[in-house]
Amino acid sequence: MVEPGQYLRDLFTQPVGSAVVARGWVKTVRSGKGVSFIQLSDGSCFADLQVVADPSVVPEGVTTGACLSIAGELVASPGSGQAVELQAKEITVLGPADSATYPLQPKRHTFEFLREQAHLRVRSNTFGAVFRVRNAVSWAIHKFFQERGFLYVHTPIITTSDAEGAGAMFGVTTLDLQNLPRTEAGGIDFKEDFFGKQAHLTVSGQLEAEIFALAFTNCYTFGPTFRAENSNTPRHLAEFWMIEPEMAFCDLEGNKALAEAFLKYVIQHVLDTCAADLEFFTKRIDENVLPTLEKVATSTFAQVTYTEAIQQLEKAAKSHKFEFPVFWGCDLQSEHERYLTDEVFQRPVIVTDYPKEIKAFYMRLNDDEKTVRAMDVLAPRIGEIIGGSQREERYDVLIDKIRKQELPEEAYWWYLELRKYGSAPHAGFGLGLERLVLYLTGMKNIRDVIPFPRTPGSADF
Amino acid sequence: MVEPGQYLRDLFTQPVGSAVVARGWVKTVRSGKGVSFIQLSDGSCFADLQVVADPSVVPEGVTTGACLSIAGELVASPGSGQAVELQAKEITVLGPADSATYPLQPKRHTFEFLREQAHLRVRSNTFGAVFRVRNAVSWAIHKFFQERGFLYVHTPIITTSDAEGAGAMFGVTTLDLQNLPRTEAGGIDFKEDFFGKQAHLTVSGQLEAEIFALAFTNCYTFGPTFRAENSNTPRHLAEFWMIEPEMAFCDLEGNKALAEAFLKYVIQHVLDTCAADLEFFTKRIDENVLPTLEKVATSTFAQVTYTEAIQQLEKAAKSHKFEFPVFWGCDLQSEHERYLTDEVFQRPVIVTDYPKEIKAFYMRLNDDEKTVRAMDVLAPRIGEIIGGSQREERYDVLIDKIRKQELPEEAYWWYLELRKYGSAPHAGFGLGLERLVLYLTGMKNIRDVIPFPRTPGSADF
Numbered sequence: 001m002v003e004p005g006q007y008l009r010d011l012f013t014q015p016v017g018s019a020v021v022a023r024g025w026v027k028t029v030r031s032g033k034g035v036s037f038i039q040l041s042d043g044s045c046f047a048d049l050q051v052v053a054d055p056s057v058v059p060e061g062v063t064t065g066a067c068l069s070i071a072g073e074l075v076a077s078p079g080s081g082q083a084v085e086l087q088a089k090e091i092t093v094l095g096p097a098d099s100a101t102y103p104l105q106p107k108r109h110t111f112e113f114l115r116e117q118a119h120l121r122v123r124s125n126t127f128g129a130v131f132r133v134r135n136a137v138s139w140a141i142h143k144f145f146q147e148r149g150f151l152y153v154h155t156p157i158i159t160t161s162d163a164e165g166a167g168a169m170f171g172v173t174t175l176d177l178q179n180l181p182r183t184e185a186g187g188i189d190f191k192e193d194f195f196g197k198q199a200h201l202t203v204s205g206q207l208e209a210e211i212f213a214l215a216f217t218n219c220y221t222f223g224p225t226f227r228a229e230n231s232n233t234p235r236h237l238a239e240f241w242m243i244e245p246e247m248a249f250c251d252l253e254g255n256k257a258l259a260e261a262f263l264k265y266v267i268q269h270v271l272d273t274c275a276a277d278l279e280f281f282t283k284r285i286d287e288n289v290l291p292t293l294e295k296v297a298t299s300t301f302a303q304v305t306y307t308e309a310i311q312q313l314e315k316a317a318k319s320h321k322f323e324f325p326v327f328w329g330c331d332l333q334s335e336h337e338r339y340l341t342d343e344v345f346q347r348p349v350i351v352t353d354y355p356k357e358i359k360a361f362y363m364r365l366n367d368d369e370k371t372v373r374a375m376d377v378l379a380p381r382i383g384e385i386i387g388g389s390q391r392e393e394r395y396d397v398l399i400d401k402i403r404k405q406e407l408p409e410e411a412y413w414w415y416l417e418l419r420k421y422g423s424a425p426h427a428g429f430g431l432g433l434e435r436l437v438l439y440l441t442g443m444k445n446i447r448d449v450i451p452f453p454r455t456p457g458s459a460d461f
Numbered sequence: 462m463v464e465p466g467q468y469l470r471d472l473f474t475q476p477v478g479s480a481v482v483a484r485g486w487v488k489t490v491r492s493g494k495g496v497s498f499i500q501l502s503d504g505s506c507f508a509d510l511q512v513v514a515d516p517s518v519v520p521e522g523v524t525t526g527a528c529l530s531i532a533g534e535l536v537a538s539p540g541s542g543q544a545v546e547l548q549a550k551e552i553t554v555l556g557p558a559d560s561a562t563y564p565l566q567p568k569r570h571t572f573e574f575l576r577e578q579a580h581l582r583v584r585s586n587t588f589g590a591v592f593r594v595r596n597a598v599s600w601a602i603h604k605f606f607q608e609r610g611f612l613y614v615h616t617p618i619i620t621t622s623d624a625e626g627a628g629a630m631f632g633v634t635t636l637d638l639q640n641l642p643r644t645e646a647g648g649i650d651f652k653e654d655f656f657g658k659q660a661h662l663t664v665s666g667q668l669e670a671e672i673f674a675l676a677f678t679n680c681y682t683f684g685p686t687f688r689a690e691n692s693n694t695p696r697h698l699a700e701f702w703m704i705e706p707e708m709a710f711c712d713l714e715g716n717k718a719l720a721e722a723f724l725k726y727v728i729q730h731v732l733d734t735c736a737a738d739l740e741f742f743t744k745r746i747d748e749n750v751l752p753t754l755e756k757v758a759t760s761t762f763a764q765v766t767y768t769e770a771i772q773q774l775e776k777a778a779k780s781h782k783f784e785f786p787v788f789w790g791c792d793l794q795s796e797h798e799r800y801l802t803d804e805v806f807q808r809p810v811i812v813t814d815y816p817k818e819i820k821a822f823y824m825r826l827n828d829d830e831k832t833v834r835a836m837d838v839l840a841p842r843i844g845e846i847i848g849g850s851q852r853e854e855r856y857d858v859l860i861d862k863i864r865k866q867e868l869p870e871e872a873y874w875w876y877l878e879l880r881k882y883g884s885a886p887h888a889g890f891g892l893g894l895e896r897l898v899l900y901l902t903g904m905k906n907i908r909d910v911i912p913f914p915r916t917p918g919s920a921d922f
Contacts, residue, residue: 001679001708001710001711001712001715001716001718001719001888002610002678002679002708002709002710002711003609004608004609004610007610007678023678023709023710023885024678025675025676025883026883042677042678042709043612043676043677043678044610044677044678065882065883066883067675067709067883067884067885069710094710094884094885094886095854095880095882095883095884095885096883097881097882097883098881098882102882103882118672118875119672119875119876119878119879120878120882122672122673122676122677123675123676123883128676128677131612131614131673131677132612132677134613134615135612135613135614138613139603139607139613142600142603146600147465148464148465149463149465149468149505151504151592151593151596152595152596152599152600153592153596153912154595154685154702154911154912155912155913156700156912156913156915156920156922157618157662157685157687157700158631158662158687158699158700158915158920159920160920160921161921161922168635170619170633170634170635170655171633171634171635171636171638172631172632172633172662173631173632173634173638174629174631174632174689175632175638177632177634177636177638177641177649178648178649180638187639188638188639194631194689194691194699194917194918195699195915195917195918195919195920196917196918196919197920199920201618201619201633208912208913208922211579211580211583211912211922212583212592212912214486214528214584215486215504215583215584215589216503216504216505216583216589216592216593217463217468217484217485217503217504217505218462218463223684223685224615224618224684224685226618226619228635228655230655238619238655238656239617239618239619241615247462247463248463248484248503248528249462249463249484249530249555250462250463251462254462255462257462258462393556414579414580414922415580417580417581418580419556420558420559420562421526421556421558421559421563421564421581422486422487422526422527422528422556422557422558422584423528423555423556424484424528424555424556425555427462450615451614451615451616451617451669451672451673452616452617452669454617454619454656456655456656456657457655457656457657458656458657459617459619459620459621459656459658459660460621460622461617461622461669461672461875
C-alpha cells in the first residue's frame with residue numbers, strides 16, 4: 001500500500017535521478033511527435049504529476065480515467081510548473097476506462113451533472129480540492145480542541161426526547177408501515193417500536209454536550225445532525241456535520257474569545273496546508289477566497305451588542321435600501337449581517353445580547369430581562385458562521401422559561417437536574433462544517449462540499 | 462474559561478507556594494478536628510485534587526456533587542498520593558447539590574443504576590476514566606491516519622440504497638404514520654416521503670469509502686452506524702461508532718500490516734496518555750487490562766489462514782470441549798477465536814482466506830475459487846476486533862457474484878462502475894469504537910463505554 005513518502009505529492013520533492021513508482025488516475029493524455037504526456041493524479045495534492053513517455057512504452061488503455069502504475073525516473077521538468085516530471089520506463093494499466101463511455105470526459109462539466117456522478121467527481125480538480133480542504137479543516141478542528149484539553153464526546157444520533165426544538169425531525173422506526181400496531185385509542189402504538197417510544201434523528205448534540213462539560217470542564221462534539229425541512233436551497237442539507245464545543249466555568253466573554261481563536265486557527269491551518277487548493281478556488285471559483293481568509297486569520301473581530309447593531313443598521317437604512325425592515329426585536333436577515341461585516345466593520349463581527357424572544361430557551365437571561373447572552377459570529381462574504389450563548393445555569397430562571405414557553409417539562413428532567421446538582425456557569429457554540437467549507441472554498445452550493453448530499457427528493461449513493 | 466495549564470491535572474505539577482484557583486465537583490468531604498478535606502475533580506484526570514480547609518472558610522453547600530471554585534495556595538502533600546494539595550483560602554459554591562436528594566451518594570452504585578443517571582455518572586471515577594480513554598483513542602485514531610496521509614471522509618448516514626446488506630436497518634421517514642400515502646396497489650407510497658424513496662440508517666460506510674480510496678488513494682471513515690437487531694446483550698448496540706480505512710494499491714498483505722500497526726499505535730497512545738485510568742481499570746475492573754495491552758502493543762501478531770486455524774482447532778477438539786462443532790466451512794465462534802488467541806498463540810492472531818460462503822460478496826476471490834481474501838484480527842480476551850478484506854476489483858468476477866447471490870444489481874450501479882472505470886486493487890477494514898474501548902478498559906457491558914447507549918427499548922437522554 002501507499003505509505004507516507006510514496007504519495008505523488010512526495011515525488012515532487014525527490015531529487016532528479018530517483019527511480020520511483022507512481023500510481024494514480026489519468027487526468028489527460030496528449031500524444032505529440034514521438035512522445036506522450038500523461039497527467040497523473042492520486043488525489044494527494046492539487047498538482048498532477050506530469051509523465052513523459054516514449055510511445056513504445058505506452059500500452060493500450062492509457063486514457064482519461066484509467067488507473068496506472070508507472071515505473072520510471074524523475075527528471076528535471078522544463079515547464080510543467082513542477083521541479084520534476086516522470087520519465088516512464090514501464091506503464092501498467094491497473095484499470096482501464098473505456099473512453100467511449102467514461103462519464104467524465106476531459107472537458108468542463110456542470111456541478112449539477114457531477115453531483116449525479118458522485119462516485120467519479122472526486123477525481124476532478126474541483127472536488128479533489130474540496131475534499132482535501134474538508135479533510136484539512138476537520139483535522140484542524142480536532143487538533144484545536146485536543147490541544148486545549150477538550151474531551152471529544154459522541155452525543156446520540158437517535159433520540160426519543162423531543163427536547164431540542166431546533167427544527168423539523170426525521171422519524172426513526174422499525175415498525176412495519178404496512179401493518180402498524182395501534183393503541184386502543186387508534187393511535188400508533190410506539191411501545192411496539194424498537195425503542196418503545198417514538199424516535200427521531202438528532203438536530204443538535206448541545207444539550208447532551210452540557211452533561212459532559214459539567215463533568216469534564218471542556219468538551220466538543222463533531223458528528224452528523226439532521227433537519228427534515230423541505231428546503232431546496234443552495235444552503236440547506238437534510239444531513240450535515242456539526243461541531244459544538246461546550247465549556248464549564250465559562251461566560252460569554254470566554255465563549256467569544258474561543259470562537260475567534262477557533263476560526264482563526266482552522267483558517268490558518270487550511271491556508272498553511274492547502275495553499276494550491278485555495279489558489280485554485282481563488283482563480284476559478286471566487287476571487288475573494290484567499291483575500292478574505294487571509295484577512296480573517298489576522299484581523300481582530302469586531303464586537304457589538306444586538307442593540308448597537310440595530311442602531312447602526314437604522315442609521316444605514318436612511319441611505320441604504322434593505323429588503324427587510326430594521327427595528328429592535330427583529331431577527332437579523334442575511335442582508336443586515338452582510339451590511340455589518342462588509343460595509344460597517346469590514347471584518348468578522350460578533351453580535352451579542354439578542355432579544356430573548358428570538359433566541360432559544362436555554363440562553364442565559366441578562367439582568368435587563370429583555371436580552372439573553374447569545375452570540376452570533378458573522379463573517380464577511382457569508383454572514384452567520386457560528387451561533388452560541390452562555391447557558392442559563394440557574395434552575396429557577398430556566399424552569400420559569402420552560403413553563404412560559406410551554407415546553408414539555410418532563411422531557412427536560414435531566415437538563416434541569418444539571419442545574420440542581422453542581423450547576424456551573426457554562427457556555428458553548430455550534431457551527432456547521434459544510435458552511436465552513438463553503439467559506440473556505442468559495443463554492444456556492446452546499447451540495448458540492450459534502451461527499452454525498454441528502455436533500456429533499458435525493459439521497460443517492 | 463479553563464485554558465490549558467489551568468485544569469486540575471496541571472496544578473499537580475506546579476510548585477509549592479503557587480496561588481491558584483481550582484474549579485470542579487466535590488467527590489467527597491470529610492471533616493476532622495478543625496480541618497476539612499475536600500476531594501475535587503474537574504474530569505481532566507483520574508486523580509482528585511485534595512483540598513485542605515479550615516472549617517471557617519467552608520461555606521454551606523460544600524457536599525458531594527456540588528460545584529466549587531476554590532482560591533488557595535498549593536502546599537506539599539503529606540500523603541494524598543500527589544506532590545501537592547490545595548490549602549483553601551476562599552471557597553465559592555457555584556452550584557450546590559442537596560445531599561438529601563443527590564442521586565450519586567458517595568458509595569458504590571451498580572452500573573445498571575448509573576446508566577439511568579447518564580447525566581451524572583460521568584462525574585464518577587469509573588465513567589470519568591471510560592470517557593477519557595474513549596477520547597484518547599478517538600484522537601489517536603485520527604492522528605494515526607492523518608500522519609499517514611489518509612483523507613477523512615464523511616460517508617452518508619441516511620441511505621436509500623439497500624446495498625450494504627450487513628444487518629437489519631432502521632427506517633427513516635417524514636411520512637405521517639397516522640395518514641400514510643398509498644400507491645394504487647395499496648403499498649406505502651414512498652414517492653411522498655422526504656427523499657422520494659424508502660430510506661434507512663447506514664450499517665457501514667465501506668462501499669462509499671471505496672469511492673474515496675479510488676480517488677484519494679487512502680481514506681478513512683469515523684462515524685456512527687446502526688443495527689436494528691433486537692439483541693439485548695452486553696455486546697450489542699443499536700447505534701455505535703465505526704472506523705473504516707480503505708486503501709487503493711493495497712492487497713491483503715498491506716491490509717494486515719496496517720491493521721497491526723493501527724492497533725499497536727492506538728493502544729500505545731492510550732498507555733502513554735491514560736496511565737492512571739488504565740491502572741484503575743486493572744485494579745478495579747479486570748486485572749488483565751494492563752498486562753494484555755502492554756503485550757499487544759509490543760508483540761508481533763500471529764498470522765494463519767482459516768484453513769490452518771481449522772486444522773489447529775480440529776486437533777484441539779480431541780482434548781478440548783467446544784460447544785460448537787469445528788469443520789472446514791464453519792463460522793468461527795467466540796470460543797474458537799478465544800482458543801486461538803489465548804491458548805494456541807497467546808497473542809493477537811490475524812486469520813485470513815475464509816470460505817467465500819461465510820463472507821461478504823465484495824471480498825476478493827482467491828484463485829482456488831473457494832476462499833476469499835478476508836481477514837479477521839482476533840485479540841486475546843475479546844476475540845474479533847477488526848474485520849476486513851481485499852476487495853474484488855475485477856468487474857466480471859464481482860457482477861458474477863452479485864448475480865449468483867441474487868443481490869439487487871441496479872443498486873450497485875456505481876459500485877460496479879468503480880470496477881469499470883479506473884479500477885485498482887484495494888483493501889480495507891472496519892472496527893467498532895465501542896468494542897475497542899471495551900478492550901482498553903476491561904468494562905464488560907458495551908452500554909457503559911458509550912455516552913448514551915441505544916438498545917432495544919431504550920434511548921433515553
